[in-house]
Amino acid sequence: MDLSHVPAAHEKGWYLALMAPNTKGPNYAWLDPSRLYCHPQALQDCVADLLQPFQGDPIDLVAGIDAMGFILGAAVAVALRKGFLAIRKAGHLCVETLSEPYTDYSGREKVMEVRTDTVSPGLRVLLVDQWVETGGTMRAAIRLVERLGGVVAGVAAVCMEDSEGARWIRERYKCAHCVPPRLQPRFDRHQTGWE
Numbered sequence: 003m004d005l006s007h008v009p010a011a012h013e014k015g016w017y018l019a020l021m022a023p024n025t026k027g028p029n030y031a032w033l034d035p036s037r038l039y040c041h042p043q044a045l046q047d048c049v050a051d052l053l054q055p056f057q058g059d060p061i062d063l064v065a066g067i068d069a070m071g072f073i074l075g076a077a078v079a080v081a082l083r084k085g086f087l088a089i090r091k092a093g094h095l096c097v098e099t100l101s102e103p104y105t106d107y108s109g110r111e112k113v114m115e116v117r118t119d120t121v122s123p124g125l126r127v128l129l130v131d132q133w134v135e136t137g138g139t140m141r142a143a144i145r146l147v148e149r150l151g152g153v154v155a156g157v158a159a160v161c162m163e164d165s166e167g168a169r170w171i172r173e174r175y176k177c178a179h180c181v182p183p184r185l186q187p188r189f190d191r192h193q194t195g196w197e
């Protein structure tokens with residue numbers, strides 16, 4: 003992998019080709035986007051693409067979802083000069099928390115937690131994760147923010163697949179992602195075409 007190469011004419015999402023397909027089987031997500039975070043220009047362009055729809059929007063706080071959502075979420079928070087809230091998988095936070103059950107792409111039942119002392123009523127929160135597949139994870143995070151009285155200012159992820167759950171999110175919240183329209187069907191089919 004050449005971590006300095008940037009294609010001469012690069013369109014939105016050029017860096018998606020840095021993502022690597024699953025080689026380990028059904029217990030894992032179908033793709034691993036994390037190599038794009040290793041490329042300095044890719045990371046910068048990805049963050050810029052995620053922020054583009056929110057220019058000028060009031061955002062008080064950025065929240066990232068455990069675990070890979072912490073990377074982009076923190077990068078987005080720094081770019082916006084805002085603070086960062088970690089939404090955790092259950093069992094890690096040693097302070098008072100609010101919990102929300104959910105089921106994700108793996109079909110397993112899980113629980114997400116957020117500390118209760120940070121999101122005050124009316125606070126505008128931008129939610130960031132690496133990926134939205136079924137939307138189960140993001141919907142749990144939305145519920146947590148809203149149960150605390152926060153306002154979901156937007157949802158951002160590298161990709162939002164065309165699932166029922168992701169459509170539910172798109173219809174209700176302003177969303178940002180990095181996938182150009184011509185590539186979206188490939189991600190929805192779980193076939194990037196560059197394996």
Ligand SMILES: O=P(O)(O)OC[C@H]1O[C@H](OP(=O)(O)OP(=O)(O)O)[C@H](O)[C@@H]1O
Pocket residue numbers: 031067068069070071105106107108131132133134135136137138139140
């Ligand atoms: O839309 P869904 O079907 O709910 O899936 C999306 C979630 O799954 C992945 O995380 P995962 O739980 O695999 O963990 P990781 O972030 O620790 O890799 C991804 O980063 C999202 O958080």
Ligand SMILES: Nc1ncnc2[nH]cnc12
Pocket residue numbers: 031032033034035107132133134135
């Ligand atoms: N990181 C990821 N890549 C592809 N599909 C996913 N589904 C959930 N997480 C994913």
